[in-house]
Amino acid sequence: MRNFLLFFGIALLVGCQQNDGDISLEKASSGGSEMMGVSSSVFSGATLTIRLEKSTTSDSDGTFHTRALLHLTGALNQTIELEDILGELMYVSPSGYDRFNYENAETVAVVTAWWAGQGEEIYITQFHDPHTLTVEHRYGDESGVCFPPGMIADLPLSGDVEIDLENFGLPTVERSSIDFPCTEP
The missing domain is CATH 1.20.5 (Single alpha-helices involved in coiled-coils or other helix-helix interfaces)
Known part of the structure; x- marks a missing residue:
């Protein structure tokens, strides 16, 4: 018994x-439900893969130009074309920058380039409330003049997603090319 x-x-x-x-x-x-105040995408394992595709060429005067695309797949399916970038695009870890520390977001990638006294950086940020993914582009030069960031893409997300980076490689430089005190023009 x-x-x-x-x-x-x-x-x-x-x-x-x-x-x-x-x-x-x-x-x-x-779909779209919440369990204990947390978005269902956290439980469903939503993933966004961002793959960098780039090619660098030089013109007749020796100036390097990088053409780059960001291919987004998974939680979003979209291709974002980045503008003509002077110099070679290099991956930088965003963790060492105070300017990329947000209370309600995380910068997931920073890429930078420098050519003939001017630099630029492109950064990708995931915001948590509201849920969005942004891609911004900022220019600066060696005289300490930096332009405010321009928005390349501002994309809604259904909730927090896990982001995987592909083809970015390991960080190749320690600092962004325009990581210095700047003034706006």
């Missing part, structure tokens, strides 16, 4: 846990 009660108790416990798990998965995967 004891063995029967022990078996029955274990079967009941396992059955309840499986049933609760099914309900939780159903709630978490229902």
